[in-house]
Amino acid sequence: MTRKIAVGIVVYHAGVELLRRLELTSADGIEVYVFDNSPDITNVRELAEHHPGIHYFTCGKNLGLGVGISTVCANAHQQGYAALLFFDQDTGYNSKTLSYIENNYVNNIDAYKNFSAIAFKAGGEALVQDVPLLINSGSLYFLDKLKTLNWLDCSYFVDSVDYKLCLDSLNKGYRIGSCGNTPGFDHVTEQADSRYRIAGRTYSMRAYSWSRIKDTVSSNIKLIFSAIKSAQFGFALRITKLLAVYCAFQALVRIFNTLGLFKRD
Template identity: 25%
Template sequence: MAGVVLAYHPDVTILRNIAALLEQVDAVYVVNNSPGEAATQVLAPLVSVSDVEVIELEGNLGVGAGFNAGIRRALDADAEYVWIFDQDSTVAPRMLRALLSHVDDYGVHTGIVGPALRAAETGRVYPADSGRGAARRNTLISSGSLFSRELLEDIGLHDEWMFVDYVDHDICLRAGAAGYTNLKVFDTVLDHRFGDSVPARLLGRKVYLANYSPLRLYYQSRNRVVLLRRFGPRGWFGEDCWFTLKAWTKIVLFETQRGSKTAAALRGLWDGLRWRPTSK
């Protein structure tokens, strides 16, 4: 059993998360997607930790390539399961046990298994993540997702061309298309933070702003269209439209660089429409 943690300009909180992860897995592969003096200093204490290996990439190669680098190393070390995390997620005690307890619920066709999500800013479990036991899901976020060797050898690794957003949707939908059942386990909860999570007030309610860069919004827009063209809308697009509407409401009302963000999203839309299956 191996864990993979993707680091991008990390701070020292990543060390606590890795320590918590080590309590549940045999080895952890930390992929540094932001090489440089600052990241090297933060990750330096890991050099002396047994069962931890830091993989230095040549630059920011994206979420897909980063996760894949760690997954390949884990599979080469004969791991039967690989458990992946962003640096801004907190591993809960006994989380792995809870995920594994549902692996056989749907027989050999169990696909990707992930925990319920709780907003790190508020401590509230998202409405769609409330429940008991486990339930089928078409898509799961990358962080906290558990992959079996069997699944990865069947459907392949993450699509590195997509770079960042919807990389998780893509691999989940590929698993579903191959006949696997992805599961969300409600018996364990992952604290996760999306973007900067800067607070603001909308109609008397506190909301949190992701403040994604124009480049990030370009990838979101492009990859959303590519995913729609690859798989169609069934099982994911309706929920995604609602999430996107809320995100853009906050961008228009509160965030800076609205013009450049809108222009980047429109470029992404155009590039997604022009995409062809051979254009990776």
């Protein structure tokens, strides 16, 4: 173990760019832990067979993010890592991204002892600040804290996996952080969003499938009740507002697409 962090990714129908990033990460000497939710497509498994630094896991079917992230984190922890940097499969990064986050971690180990996770992103200041919520992609997970939380909640499939971790951390007294100005971090280019020009401003939106909307709504409602049950009423209110905004945008983007409103890039 020469590097201080590992990288984890959960894949589903992996594309060429993801395979390139996996090779890049392994070539940089960073161990990669991959959970494959589409094992019938063999490209990731075949890549791992030729790269000892890429550790491949699957359960033979799509079990979602909760199981996938828990698996890569638990295995990295078992093999001696204290921190794992997680990326969505459609998040771009490069060697500078990995070095920046690793150096940030090494230089601040003592300062981060009460954090369960810190989300790194492209925009904002290069300063860690406490935040109430974070998303999975770009998050550096501190594995001893996640083990105490019994990893991520595997009853969540895709949506709200990250927000449930935030609630669990809040209940346990762990901090959640965010740090900006991360070089090479790209959570935009490979996203399937369309751009809409409204009142001089550009908005990125996507019309999700009805099954995805159903999962989002049901997961958020479940999370809201979990927050209320643990007397985290401010957290419950925050998720309620986010869910209302999400539903409003899903309605708007369908209206825009149907009527052909506003210029799209």
